[in-house]
Amino acid sequence: MPVSPDLELFLREQLQGRVHSRPMFGGFGLYLGEKPAGYLFNDALYLRRLPALEPLLDLLPERPPAEPPVRGAQPYWRIEPDLWEDPDWLLDLLRAASEAAPARRPRRPRRAKTPAEH
Template sequence: MIFCSISWPNCIPPQQKKMFGEYCLYLDGKPVGLVCDDLLFLKPTKGGRALLSDIVEASPYPKARPHLQIDPDAWEDSDWLCELIVATAKGLPIPKPKKAKQPPTA
């Protein structure tokens, strides 16, 4: 995955978890975006939009809500990309805790 090769000298990199053959990015326990087909999609937030000069919205996969598609050429600026991901995370609510799985009843 191309996104993995980015160096993050000035910030904590987002966690990357493989999902459905693609990757979900998490920061502070919040899902902030997806990497699908080597394209970066971030959840749309006011903070994220404020840092983008050209806003491109696209769906990362069929029937998905539109996300902010980040141009791969912009990935080279790791400081800006870090700022964008942090701003996105700050604009998202804290995820609800998952319920414990109930044992199957017979």
């Protein structure tokens, strides 16, 4: 499940800083703005299987495999690094995934500690 830091840097450089990443579950979450766009695990990019991605995936000579990034997870599209060479296609793919993702839920405010809890 680990991701090479060089691979994460390569992906961000390909996209010229238009995405940012956060460490997540031994890999990285990729974000456009505040919305998740994809995940880096096992040295590959994983994207949710969303209908919005179908037209962009149809441009490939072969459909990428759908497999879970970690044991017990739902299947995601696995986009191998050799498909990252076209930054415009890759950004369109991440943008479509981000736009189709639900908005982030606001966090609950922390409750104030009572004097007995100090």
